[in-house]
Amino acid sequence: MRPGDPARPTVRSSGSLLVDNIGELVTNAFGEGVGGPLGIHRDAALLVEDGLVAWVGPARGAPAADRRVDAAGAAVLPGFVDSHAHLVFAGDRAAEFAARMAGEPYTGGGIRTTVGATRAAPDSELRRNVRRLRDEALRQGTTTIEIKSGYGLTVADEARSLRIAAEFSEDTTFLGAHVVPAEYADRPDDYVGMVCGPMLAAAAPYARWIDVFCERGAFDVDHARAILACGQAAGLGVRVHANQLGPGPGVQLGVELGAASVDHCTHLSDADIDALAATSTGDGATSTVATLLPGAEFSTRSPYPDARRLVDAGVTVALATDCNPGSSYTSSMPFCIALAVREMRMTPAEAVWAATAGGALALRRDDVGVLRPGARADLIVLDAPTHLHLAYRPGVPLIRQVLHNGVPQ
Numbered sequence: 568m569r570p571g572d573p574a575r576p577t578v579r580s581s582g583s584l585l586v587d588n589i590g591e592l593v594t595n596a597f598g599e600g601v602g603g604p605l606g607i608h609r610d611a612a613l614l615v616e617d618g619l620v621a622w623v624g625p626a627r628g629a630p631a632a633d634r635r636v637d638a639a640g641a642a643v644l645p646g647f648v649d650s651h652a653h654l655v656f657a658g659d660r661a662a663e664f665a666a667r668m669a670g671e672p673y674t675g676g677g678i679r680t681t682v683g684a685t686r687a688a689p690d691s692e693l694r695r696n697v698r699r700l701r702d703e704a705l706r707q708g709t710t711t712i713e714i715k716s717g718y719g720l721t722v723a724d725e726a727r728s729l730r731i732a733a734e735f736s737e738d739t740t741f742l743g744a745h746v747v748p749a750e751y752a753d754r755p756d757d758y759v760g761m762v763c764g765p766m767l768a769a770a771a772p773y774a775r776w777i778d779v780f781c782e783r784g785a786f787d788v789d790h791a792r793a794i795l796a797c798g799q800a801a802g803l804g805v806r807v808h809a810n811q812l813g814p815g816p817g818v819q820l821g822v823e824l825g826a827a828s829v830d831h832c833t834h835l836s837d838a839d840i841d842a843l844a845a846t847s848t849g850d851g852a853t854s855t856v857a858t859l860l861p862g863a864e865f866s867t868r869s870p871y872p873d874a875r876r877l878v879d880a881g882v883t884v885a886l887a888t889d890c891n892p893g894s895s896y897t898s899s900m901p902f903c904i905a906l907a908v909r910e911m912r913m914t915p916a917e918a919v920w921a922a923t924a925g926g927a928l929a930l931r932r933d934d935v936g937v938l939r940p941g942a943r944a945d946l947i948v949l950d951a952p953t954h955l956h957l958a959y960r961p962g963v964p965l966i967r968q969v970l971h972n973g974v975p976q
């Protein structure tokens with residue numbers, strides 16, 4: 568059991584609240600209403616009680632409530648579920664970004680720069696930075712955000728990174744295997760031994776997931792398998808950074824280990840896609856989701872993954888920000904939706920589903936990313952009549968209001 572945060576208990580609404588006069592309600596609830604996989608209801612209302620969705624239906628005939636939010640004919644969506652973010656760090660790498668835009672290639676080596684700054688920072692600075700980024704994401708409609716460690720890379724620094732992350736998210740991920748730190752550069756076997764031993768033991772009480780950067784220049788498939796297996800034995804769920812910089816074994820390793828998600832998926836073979844599609848046959852509880860992170864391709868000026876190929880093969884796709892100071896310093900899910908539609912051949916509906924319900928599946932959660940009775944009342948009122956505007960009007964602040972656990976933010 569992960570520790571809660573006594574200093575910041577979950578705030579839930581009390582009494583009832585009716586979100587009324589909704590022009591287009593995206594529920595993501597299959598089999599309810601019409602409107603394809605988004606489960607769209609028109610001229611709808613939604614009742615919140617005790618932080619949860621209590622009722623969804625036509626605006627005419629909506630039940631009475633203590634308070635009312637008038638959506639004024641706008642679109643209402645589930646809050647975004649950002650299933651991949653690296654928020655515990657210090658410093659930034661704006662100069663590296665500028666150099667890359669001037670022609671230098673991205674190799675992942677800059678991670679060590681952030682490791683140095685993170686180790687040197689006091690807890691208060693790391694906590695302040697996580698809060699700043701979490702709040703920034705919330706203002707843009709993200710009501711669930713996964714947070715990884717991975718810039719500490721010592722036993723103490725990974726444990727404190729996760730302890731701070733757990734103050735802000737239920738979905739915390741131990742990423743001690745982000746890169747091999749400089750002091751272990753000539754003895755990676757020793758580093759892997761430490762990750763599986765004392766570092767995992769110190770991190771696991773604060774983590775729900777374990778992740779490995781399985782890539783040339785980071786961790787090879789044997790090291791990645793060993794680390795993920797240790798994490799599973801400690802009760803953590805598996806996720807993998809895979810096939811970002813080139814083809815590789817990461818995706819199929821994730822499938823082999825029953826990972827909830829393999830992330831990046833930029834360079835995939837037909838066999839990779841077949842392996843992912845074969846997991847996507849059930850109700851989502853056992854599927855390995857392909858989480859695409861177009862902010863990374865944008866910020867490294869790299870070719871985008873082909874989401875169309877994945878969707879057409881029946882693979883469950885999620886979109887996430889990969890928010891981190893090196894390769895994707897954005898916390899904006901609307902930006903990722905716009906990129907997915909423009910650059911990755913997703914339809915607007917597919918991209919919105921991937922940024923909400925898809926992200927929830929990537930975290931194996933059924934209480935978020937969907938608006939049906941019993942789900943968390945995490946929702947967004949758009950400054951637009953339809954979800955289409957998220958891709959149609961890129962770069963425009965369209966999030967008018969956010970409710971988190973039923974509480975207007």
Ligand SMILES: [Zn+2]
Pocket residue numbers: 651653808889
């Ligand atoms: Zn990442």
